[in-house]
Amino acid sequence: xxxxxxxxxxxxxxxxxxxxxxxxxxxxxxxxxxxxxxxxxxxxxxxxxxxxxxxxxxxxxxxxxxxxxxxxxxxxxxxxxxxxxxxxxxxxxxxxxxxxxxxxxxxxxxxxxxxxxxxxxxxxxxxxxxxxxxxxxxxxxxxxxxxxxxxxxxxxxxxxxxxxxxxxxxxxxxxxxxxxxxxxxxxxxxxxxxxxxxxxxxxxxxxxxxxxxxxxxxxxxxxxxxxxxxxxxxxxxxxxxxxxxxxxxxxxxxxxxxxxxxxxxxxxxxxxxxxxxxxxxxxxxxxxxxxxxxxxxxxxxxxxxxxxxxxxxxxxxxxxxxxxxxxxxxxxxxxxxxxxxxxxxxxxxxxxxxxxxxxxxxxxxxxxxxxxxxxxxxxxxxxxxxxxxxxxxxxxxxxxxxxxxxxxxxxxxxxxxxxxxxxxxxxxxxxxxxxxxxxxxxxxxxxxxxxxxxxxxxxxxxxxxxxxxxxxxxxxxxxxxxxx
Amino acid sequence: xxxxxxxxxxxxxxxxxxxxxxxxxxxxxxxxxxxxxxxxxxxxxxxxxxxxxxxxxxxxxxxxxxxxxxxxxxxxxxxxxxxxxxxxxxxxxxxxxxxxxxxxxxxxxxxxxxxxxxxxxxxxxxxxxxxxxxxxxxxxxxxxxxxxxxxxxxxxxxxxxxxxxxxxxxxxxxxxxxxxxxxxxxxxxxxxxxxxxxxxxxxxxxxxxxxxxxxxxxxxxxxxxxxxxxxxxxxxxxxxxxxxxxxxxxxxxxxxxxxxxxxxxxxxxxxxxxxxxxxxxxxxxxxxxxxxxxxxxxxxxxxxxxxxxxxxxxxxxxxxxxxxxxxxxxxxxxxxxxxxxxxxxxxxxxxxxxxxxxxxxxxxxxxxxxxxxxxxxxxxxxxxxxxxxxxxxxxxxxxxxxxxxxxxxxxxxxxxxxxxxxxxxxxxxxxxxxxxxxxxxxxxxxxxxxxxxxxxxxxxxxxxxxxxxxxxxxxxxxxxxxxx
Numbered sequence: 001x002x003x004x005x006x007x008x009x010x011x012x013x014x015x016x017x018x019x020x021x022x023x024x025x026x027x028x029x030x031x032x033x034x035x036x037x038x039x040x041x042x043x044x045x046x047x048x049x050x051x052x053x054x055x056x057x058x059x060x061x062x063x064x065x066x067x068x069x070x071x072x073x074x075x076x077x078x079x080x081x082x083x084x085x086x087x088x089x090x091x092x093x094x095x096x097x098x099x100x101x102x103x104x105x106x107x108x109x110x111x112x113x114x115x116x117x118x119x120x121x122x123x124x125x126x127x128x129x130x131x132x133x134x135x136x137x138x139x140x141x142x143x144x145x146x147x148x149x150x151x152x153x154x155x156x157x158x159x160x161x162x163x164x165x166x167x168x169x170x171x172x173x174x175x176x177x178x179x180x181x182x183x184x185x186x187x188x189x190x191x192x193x194x195x196x197x198x199x200x201x202x203x204x205x206x207x208x209x210x211x212x213x214x215x216x217x218x219x220x221x222x223x224x225x226x227x228x229x230x231x232x233x234x235x236x237x238x239x240x241x242x243x244x245x246x247x248x249x250x251x252x253x254x255x256x257x258x259x260x261x262x263x264x265x266x267x268x269x270x271x272x273x274x275x276x277x278x279x280x281x282x283x284x285x286x287x288x289x290x291x292x293x294x295x296x297x298x299x300x301x302x303x304x305x306x307x308x309x310x311x312x313x314x315x316x317x318x319x320x321x322x323x324x325x326x327x328x329x330x331x332x333x334x335x336x337x338x339x340x341x342x343x344x345x346x347x348x349x350x351x352x353x354x355x356x357x358x359x360x361x362x363x364x365x366x367x368x369x370x371x372x373x374x375x376x377x378x379x380x381x382x383x384x385x386x387x388x389x390x391x392x393x394x395x396x397x398x399x400x401x402x403x404x405x406x407x408x409x410x411x412x413x414x415x416x417x418x419x420x421x422x423x424x425x426x427x428x429x430x431x432x433x434x435x436x437x438x439x440x441x442x443x444x445x446x447x448x449x450x451x452x453x454x455x456x457x458x459x460x461x462x463x464x465x466x467x468x469x470x471x472x473x474x475x476x477x478x479x480x481x482x483x484x
Numbered sequence: 485x486x487x488x489x490x491x492x493x494x495x496x497x498x499x500x501x502x503x504x505x506x507x508x509x510x511x512x513x514x515x516x517x518x519x520x521x522x523x524x525x526x527x528x529x530x531x532x533x534x535x536x537x538x539x540x541x542x543x544x545x546x547x548x549x550x551x552x553x554x555x556x557x558x559x560x561x562x563x564x565x566x567x568x569x570x571x572x573x574x575x576x577x578x579x580x581x582x583x584x585x586x587x588x589x590x591x592x593x594x595x596x597x598x599x600x601x602x603x604x605x606x607x608x609x610x611x612x613x614x615x616x617x618x619x620x621x622x623x624x625x626x627x628x629x630x631x632x633x634x635x636x637x638x639x640x641x642x643x644x645x646x647x648x649x650x651x652x653x654x655x656x657x658x659x660x661x662x663x664x665x666x667x668x669x670x671x672x673x674x675x676x677x678x679x680x681x682x683x684x685x686x687x688x689x690x691x692x693x694x695x696x697x698x699x700x701x702x703x704x705x706x707x708x709x710x711x712x713x714x715x716x717x718x719x720x721x722x723x724x725x726x727x728x729x730x731x732x733x734x735x736x737x738x739x740x741x742x743x744x745x746x747x748x749x750x751x752x753x754x755x756x757x758x759x760x761x762x763x764x765x766x767x768x769x770x771x772x773x774x775x776x777x778x779x780x781x782x783x784x785x786x787x788x789x790x791x792x793x794x795x796x797x798x799x800x801x802x803x804x805x806x807x808x809x810x811x812x813x814x815x816x817x818x819x820x821x822x823x824x825x826x827x828x829x830x831x832x833x834x835x836x837x838x839x840x841x842x843x844x845x846x847x848x849x850x851x852x853x854x855x856x857x858x859x860x861x862x863x864x865x866x867x868x869x870x871x872x873x874x875x876x877x878x879x880x881x882x883x884x885x886x887x888x889x890x891x892x893x894x895x896x897x898x899x900x901x902x903x904x905x906x907x908x909x910x911x912x913x914x915x916x917x918x919x920x921x922x923x924x925x926x927x928x929x930x931x932x933x934x935x936x937x938x939x940x941x942x943x944x945x946x947x948x949x950x951x952x953x954x955x956x957x958x959x960x961x962x963x964x965x966x967x968x
Contacts, residue, residue: 029603031553032560033590038603041548041618048549064525065532069515069639070623076516089582094592097627098573106517108578119513119522134525139554139623143581155553
């Protein structure tokens with residue numbers, strides 16, 4: 001844990017701030033493999049808590065976990081044409097084992113539609129086998145050119161749900177159900193507001209009929225696609241021959257869905273809540289919710305420690321994730337240290353506090369300092385954690401609202417908006433825009449402004465009447481943003 | 485779920501029985517990749533329960549989880565010489581990405597000592613950083629020639645603990661602590677008795693100073709090495725330059741350990757408890773603990789179902805993993821089906837039961853059938869699950885005792901024992917033997933009898949005075965067995 005110097009300011013170089021913050025908080029470290037990271041315990045525990053929260057929701061909606069092989073034979077990869085074309089450039093291949101060359105190359109899975117499709121064609125025979133609702137927690141590989149810890153790495157961890165249904169209605173319901181679960185989880189547990197919407201055709205998952213996403217706004221105003229849910233239609237059912245005998249005795253193709261979130265959610269947590277002091281974690285996911293620090297001269301320490309241990313045990317017993325730091329570092333050093341790591345509440349206890357049967361509570365989110373009686377300290381801390389959780393969400397929502405712009409009608413206005421904002425040292429944020437539906441108009445936005453279409457929100461704050469690029473009648477209103 | 489024909493008898497062809505049992509219980513299926521399997525939900529849930537039980541024990545003893553990259557550069561693999569020689573023949577290599585050849589081959593991890601050693605050398609600087617106690621849940625790869633589902637597959641799932649300590653004493657304590665945790669877990673949760681002991685030098689982990697194992701006896705009398713814990717001394721510390729500044733201001737090499745169990749534990753569960761009816765699962769790990777089946781003619785079903793649902797809810801509410809089967813299959817079909825899947829308790833409820841406010845409980849382990857009042861059904865079922873758990877352990881222990889032989893003094897006697905047992909249609913089981921310590925004597929046992937040394941038990945039932953091979957004075961008493 002090094003505190004040699006302050007973090008780079010967020011508004012000076014957000015990317016530098018991010019890389020410093022996640023390393024100093026020991027969430028990750030670089031690995032000696034191109035584009036790969038090590039998830040250190042503080043980072044991995046965030047993932048464990050994300051897993052636990054999502055896994056409970058998946059199981060409550062009837063899904064079960066399974067595990068499929070990492071290695072996918074080349075012939076299997078190629079059965080869905082769009083799919084393989086989408087992923088081919090990023091695939092690592094196993095070509096030899098021990099000293100011997102393999103007859104067929106094996107891809108490290110970028111996602112598992114193909115191998116799961118292959119198994120589903122074997123397992124699904126009758127309408128009685130449907131719906132098939134499986135999920136997998138696994139490592140996946142996409143060898144992308146530009147990498148960024150948590151957000152885009154050669155190997156990452158994720159979950160991928162794969163379901164098969166008797167008809168389109170049910171499959172589309174499933175696609176929406178899982179998108180809703182992602183948004184609810186992100187908002188309730190991560191304190192990150194999300195915009196739910198549909199991707200434009202150019203941003204669809206390779207092989208999908210429709211792709212939906214949740215998008216969050218990071219503190220630099222960029223968007224982060226944080227989860228996707230796909231209605232795959234009968235594309236994979238055709239590619240892998242997944243058929244069932246229906247009640248009417250007809251042999252039919254199933255309709256499939258897939259949906260996933262990954263360890264990039266850890267990056268979202270940091271980029272949405274972090275500040276000049278470092279990482280800041282929402283109480284529901286924080287590995288440590290309360291850091292307790294004894295205060296005052298060493299000679300009075302014994303008197304403090306008795307009370308200190310009592311409070312520690314009471315909090316722990318109540319299920320609060322509490323940790324104490326009684327090392328010989330100075331209080332100031334410790335305060336910085338645990339703020340940098342994002343612990344939501346600091347509890348200080350000194351000799352005078354013991355005398356007056358109270359302690360000092362400091363909120364990580366606002367810096368606010370209050371004294372609290374030790375009589376009902378458990379209830380007080382629980383309430384404070386709830387307040388912080390809610391405040392972090394509301395603050396993130398207010399930030400997104402402030403930086404979402406709905407008044408821009410043309411590309412010229414968009415360019416002016418960006419240059420005005422940047423000249424003022426502000427972030428350009430998100431821009432709501434109309435679109436005529438033509439690919440060329442969508443491409444022009446990206447080429448001229450580096451803004452890309454995020455999604456077509458289900459619940460837009462306004463409806464645009466004209467295409468931002470060509471000015472013709474708009475069929476669609478979507479969010480534009482620079483994005484990770 | 486196919487019930488076309490009975491399972492092969494265990495004493496006729498144990499291996500055929502095993503493969504049929506695990507497929508019909510839908511624990512696994514074969515994947516379209518050499519030596520790989522799919523963990524279906526019933527099998528994967530066993531792994532999830534094993535993970536939960538072990539993970540809680542690891543955390544209670546101060547360990548935290550982390551995640552390291554799957555891909556290990558060839559240069560890193562080669563830093564510990566014995567280690568790389570041990571694993572080289574089984575390593576799959578990534579040699580190209582997209583269309584391009586890599587400058588350096590990347591191995592799919594067979595275990596992670598090398599990459600973790602590399603990171604530890606960076607993270608460990610001072611005695612304050614010790615002990616470092618990390619664990620990883622991950623997929624690993626060992627391309628072995630003969631594969632067997634769960635027991636030996638090209639890809640498998642496991643946990644690997646990796647710890648670093650300031651001195652040998654502490655590292656050796658850790659090695660033993662984790663072996664004890666494995667044995668306690670296997671006995672308490674899996675109902676599988678284990679023999680704890682030390683491996684002979686020839687059976688050591690590649691790069692270890694000492695390897696310890698837990699060994700279980702399967703129903704065919706073969707041994708299954710079910711978990712290992714290694715004291716690695718300073719071998720990896722030297723290979724990866726893991727040094728720390730001690731309190732005395734001296735720069736010292738750390739002492740490391742590693743320890744692991746894998747999805748082969750699922751195989752152990754099946755091979756220890758399974759029988760002619762199929763898989764049989766201990767209540768503490770069974771995905772379904774109680775299967776409820778309504779009995780009697782359809783016209784009386786409505787009356788039964790009200791009571792049935794009440795019992796179902798009461799059991800569920802009490803935290804019992806209960807499932808009901810109200811499909812239109814015959815009761816006989818259902819009984820076979822759920823017995824084959826290994827559900828510990830069957831609860832039957834028919835019209836006459838409803839009248840007399842009772843139900844029928846059938847134990848999977850003994851087949852015993854009793855009636856029970858519905859008044860205190862939750863307590864009755866809980867007690868029954870505890871009884872079954874204990875009985876399964878005791879039965880497995882009795883089986884092991886019966887098939888453990890301590891009276892054999894020479895290789896000639898061992899050969900005679902094997903031929904006598906086989907002629908009688910019995911299994912040869914385990915044999916306690918003395919050993920002089922010479923490699924040649926150990927090799928001779930294997931060559932002549934196909935029995936291998938399992939481990940040198942900490943608590944042998946007897947101490948042998950003479951080497952089973954050469955007859956000279958024994959320095960060691962170990963268990964011999966045919967093994968998976």
